[in-house]
Amino acid sequence: xxxxxxxxxxxxxxxxxxxxxxxxxxxxxxxxxxxxxxxxxxxxxxxxxxxxxxxxxxxxxxxxxxxxxxxxxxxxxxxxxxxxxxxxxxxxxxxxxxxxxxxxxxxxxxxxxxxxxxxxxxxxxxxxxxxxxxxxxxxxxxxxxxxxxxxxxxxxxxxxxxxxxxxxxxxxxxxxxxxxxxxxxxxxxxxxxxxxxxxxxxxxxxxxxxxxxxxxxxxxxxxxxxxxxxxxxxxxxxxxxxxxxxxxxxxxxxxxxxxxxxxxxxxxxxxxxxxxxxxxxxxxxxxxxxxxxxxxxxxxxxxxxxxxxxxxxxxxxxxxxxxxxxxxxxxxxxxxxxxxxxxxxxxxxxxxxxxxxxxxxxxxxxxxxxxxxxxxxxxxxxxxxxxxxxxxxxxxxxxxxxxxxxxxxxxx
Numbered sequence: 491x492x493x494x495x496x497x498x499x500x501x502x503x504x505x506x507x508x509x510x511x512x513x514x515x516x517x518x519x520x521x522x523x524x525x526x527x528x529x530x531x532x533x534x535x536x537x538x539x540x541x542x543x544x545x546x547x548x549x550x551x552x553x554x555x556x557x558x559x560x561x562x563x564x565x566x567x568x569x570x571x572x573x574x575x576x577x578x579x580x581x582x583x584x585x586x587x588x589x590x591x592x593x594x595x596x597x598x599x600x601x602x603x604x605x606x607x608x609x610x611x612x613x614x615x616x617x618x619x620x621x622x623x624x625x626x627x628x629x630x631x632x633x634x635x636x637x638x639x640x641x642x643x644x645x646x647x648x649x650x651x652x653x654x655x656x657x658x659x660x661x662x663x664x665x666x667x668x669x670x671x672x673x674x675x676x677x678x679x680x681x682x683x684x685x686x687x688x689x690x691x692x693x694x695x696x697x698x699x700x701x702x703x704x705x706x707x708x709x710x711x712x713x714x715x716x717x718x719x720x721x722x723x724x725x726x727x728x729x730x731x732x733x734x735x736x737x738x739x740x741x742x743x744x745x746x747x748x749x750x751x752x753x754x755x756x757x758x759x760x761x762x763x764x765x766x767x768x769x770x771x772x773x774x775x776x777x778x779x780x781x782x783x784x785x786x787x788x789x790x791x792x793x794x795x796x797x798x799x800x801x802x803x804x805x806x807x808x809x810x811x812x813x814x815x816x817x818x819x820x821x822x823x824x825x826x827x828x829x830x831x832x833x834x835x836x837x838x839x840x841x842x843x844x845x846x847x848x849x850x851x852x853x854x855x856x857x858x859x860x861x862x863x864x865x866x867x868x869x870x871x872x873x874x875x876x877x878x879x880x881x882x883x884x885x886x887x888x889x890x891x892x893x894x895x896x897x898x899x900x901x902x
Contacts, residue, residue, distance in 0.1 A: 491820055493801065494775045495651055499757075502850075504532075505532055505533060505534040506532075506533050506581040506582065506678055507533075507534050507536070507579055507580050507581045507582075508528055508533045508534065508535045508536070508580065508581065508582045508583075508584065508674070508678070509536050509537075509538055509576055509577070509582070509583040509584070509608055509612070510524065510525055510528065510535050510536070510537045510538070510540070510556075510578045510584055510585075510586070511538050511539070511540075511583060511584065511585035511586075511588075511592075511605045511608065511609070512537065512539040512540065512543040512547070512552075512585070512586065512587070512591050513539075513540045513542065513543055513548065513585060513587060513589045513591065513592040513605070513684040514540050514541070514542020514545060514589060514591075515543075515546070515587040515589045515621050515622065515664075516546060516621075516655055517586075517587040517621040517663075517664035518539075518543045518546040518547050519547055520547060520586075520587070520664050520667050521547070521587065521667070522547065522551065522555060523667035523668075524584075524586055524667040524670055524671055524674075525537065525552070525556060525742075526555060527667065527671040528555070528666065528671065528674070529555065529556065531671075531690050532773070535556045535558070536556065536558050536576060536580075537552040537553075537555075537556045537558065537560050538560075538562070538576065538604050538605045538608055539552060539560065539562055539603055539605070539672045540629075541562045543562075543602065544562065548599025549782035549795050550609055552630045559705065561604060562603055562604055562605070564806070565663065568751050569595070572725060574607070576604070576608045576611075577607070577608040577609065577610065577611030577612035577613075577769060578611055578613070580608075580614050581614050581678060582615050582616075582617070582618075582674060582677060582678045583608065583609065583612045583614060583615075583616045583617070583875060584612055584617040584618075584619065584670070584674050585605070585609075585616075585617070585618045585619065585672055586617075586618075586619035586621075586664065586667075587619060587621035587622075587664050588619055588620045588621070588646075589620075589621070590620075590622045590624055590626045590627075590629070590631075590632050592605075592606075592618075592636075593618065593620060593632060593635045593639065593646075594631070594632075594635050595634060596609050596635075596639060596644075597634075597635035597636075597638040597639050598635075606756065614647070615643075615645065615677045615678065615680075615681070615777040616644045617644070617645045617646075617647065617648045617670075617673060617674055617677055617788075618639065618645070618646045618647065619645060619649075619670050619673075620636075620648075620649050620662075620664075620785060621649055621662065621663065621664035622649070622662050623654055623655070623658060623660070623662050624654070624658070624660030624661050624662045626662065627649060627661055627662045628661075628892045635679065635875065640688055640689070640729065640831075641686060641688075642664055643684040643688070645673065645677055645726075645727065645729055647665060647673060647726065647745050647746030647829075648661075648731070648746045648747075648748070649661055649663055649664065649665065650663040650664070650665045650666070650743065650745070651663065654741045663745075665745035665746065666742055666743070666745065668742065669723075669742060669744055669745035669757070672723050672744070672745065673723065673727045673745050673746065674727060676723065676724055676727035676728075676887065677727050678849075679730070680727070680835070685727075685728045685730075686728055686729070686898050687725055687728040687729045687879070687894065687898065688728075688729030688730070688732035689729070690729070690730045690731070690770040690771070690901070691731045691732075691733070691768055691769050691770055692725050692730045692732055692733070692769060692770060692771045692772070692773065692897075693732075693733045693735065693762065693765045693766055693769045693770075693771070693772045693773070694721045694722045694725065694732060694733070694734050694735070694773045694775060695718060695734075695758060695762060695773070695774050695775055695776035695778075696713075696717070696718020696719055696721070696722065696734060696735070696736050696737065696739060696775050696776050697713055697714070697715035697716075697718060697735070697736050697737035697738050697739040697776050697777070698710055698711040698712065698713030698715070698737055698738055698776065698777040698778075698779075699711075699737045699738070699752070699753065699754050699755045699757075699758055699776065699777070699778050699807075700737075700738050700753055700754065700779075700877065701754055701755065701779050701781070701783060701807075702754070702783070702786055703783050703786070703787065703791065703802065704786070704787035704789065704790050704791045705787075705788070705789070705790060706790050707790075707791070709779060709781070709782070709783065710738070710779070711777045711779065712737065712777075712856075713737075713776065713777035714741075715716055715736060715737070715738075715739030715741055715776075715815075716741065716864075716865065716886055717775050717828075717867060717886045717889065717890070718734070718736070718739075718773075718775035718776060719734070719736075719739070719744055720743050720885075720886040720887045720889070720890040721724075721773055721775055721890045721893060721894070722734040722744045722747050723744040723745075723747070723887070723890070724887055724890040724891055724894055724895060725890075726746040726747050727743060728894060729807075731748075732744075732746070732747040732748065733747075733748045733750065733765045733769070734748065734749045734750070735750045735752060735758060735761045735762060735776070736749055736750070736751050736752070737752050737753065737758055737764065737776050737778075738753060739749075739820070750765070754779075754782070755778050755779050755782065755807040755808065755810070756782075756807065756808065758776060758778060758810065759808050759810045759813070762810055762814060763814070766814055766823075767818040767819040767820065767821070768819075768820065769793075769819065769823060770822070770824065770901065771823065771825070771826065771897050771901075772814055772822075772823065772824075772825050772826070773822040773826040773893065773897075774810065774811045774814075774825075774826065774828060774848075775828050775852075776828075777828075777830065778807065778811075779807055779812060779845050780806065780807055781804035781805065781806060781807060782804065782805060782807050782814055783802055783804060783805075784803040784804065784805045785803070793881060805831050809846075811825070811827045811846050811848060812845070812846045812847060815827075815846055815847035815848045815849075816847055822901070824849050824850070824897050824900045824901065825847075825848040825849050825850075826848060826850040826851070826852065826893060827842075827843075827846050827848040827850070827852070828840050828851070828852045828853075828854075829843075829851055829852070829853045829854075830855075830856040831852060831853060831854070831856070832854055832855065832856060833836045835853055835854070835855045835870075836853065836870060836872075838853075839851055839853030839870070839872055840872060843874060844873050847874075848873050848874070849873065849900060850872065850873055850874070850893070850896055850897070851871070851872045852869050852870075852871050852872075852889070852893060853870050853871075853872055854867060854868060854869040854870075855868075855870060861874075861900065864886075865885060865886060866883055866884055866885060866886065867881075867883070868881065868882060868883040868884075868887045869881045869889055871892060871893065871896060873896070879892060879896060
């Protein structure tokens with residue numbers, strides 16, 4: 491497990507205090523993996539389950555994994571006032587899974603057990619990871635409760651789409667614990683209780699498009715999608731509703747993010763234009779092919795002895811970034827582009843910024859062993875207002891934080 495340097499409310503701390511609330515759903519067993527990731531990465535975790543949660547995972551399991559005693563009631567160790575102290579001392583509270591019942595109680599300020607009391611006394615960031623059947627998630631009462639919690643500054647992660655209890659499939663599945671952990675880590679690192687992108691819808695493209703030559707070959711690029719996924723994860727942790735348009739990536743879906751998968755530049759354009767009309771920001775981090783073959787061979791192109799292959803004729807792909815920059819889907823929409831350059835990086839970046847017409851352009855130098863596929867990045871963010879924001883070499887999530895900082899400042 492990777493180790494981290496923790497900063498909470500601007501101060502470096504050794505072991506941030508995290509409360510892991512577990513409510514009574516079948517996905518409670520997945521919280522054991524979230525607990526393991528939190529403890530092994532250096533967090534001091536106190537598990538506060540509901541009585542119903544203990545029907546799925548027993549008290550002994552939570553105690554053994556966390557190293558702390560476990561209780562569901564306010565009457566245990568009364569002299570320590572646990573119903574007040576646990577929430578007061580926490581740096582982060584995360585509830586996973588959060589059932590429809592738990593969301594309702596939290597939204598209405600009920601306090602009938604230790605977990606709901608903890609939520610009322612917490613003055614730190616709070617994250618809810620819902621899990622329930624699709625009909626329960628889509629019910630107007632649940633939607634209203636989620637909206638209330640988000641209005642108060644909580645981060646409520648949208649559930650994933652997949653297999654539910656029994657044979658049912660749909661939206662309501664608990665996101666992967668590794669992805670919930672990433673949201674928690676980002677929320678904790680920011681150390682603020684009010685997500686600054688709450689109520690915003692953002693669209694992020696990621697990965698690299700592929701333009702088919704024949705059924706087995708394509709023209710592509712080296713983009714892994716990691717920077718775009720870092721942008722999506724970070725936006726979700728800052729409270730945004732995120733649509734991620736992913737081109738040929740093999741990465742796990744970020745928690746709380748709607749993922750639309752595409753292959754070619756034309757498909758990516760269609761997905762962006764469909765998602766953009768109600769988006770507050772569109773961040774085009776995908777590496778979109780400038781050209782595609784003019785013709786597609788329906789059968790595999792064969793090698794013929796003694797003959798050179800036919801030249802591949804290319805035609806231009808649509809310039810999606812320039813198109814959405816020129817024709818904003820809504821007033822005040824912020825558009826961000828990415829420019830991968832191999833030489834004269836800043837000069838080419840400034841030229842591209844003017845040509846594309848976007849508000850911000852993230853410019854970085856790329857190569858076979860630089861940026862593509864790496865966990866780190868280094869860039870300069872150029873603004874249409876003439877600003878330059880250098881981002882030193884470091885994790886791609888650091889660049890993502892800077893991009894969203896700059897985007898948030900441009901919202902009216």
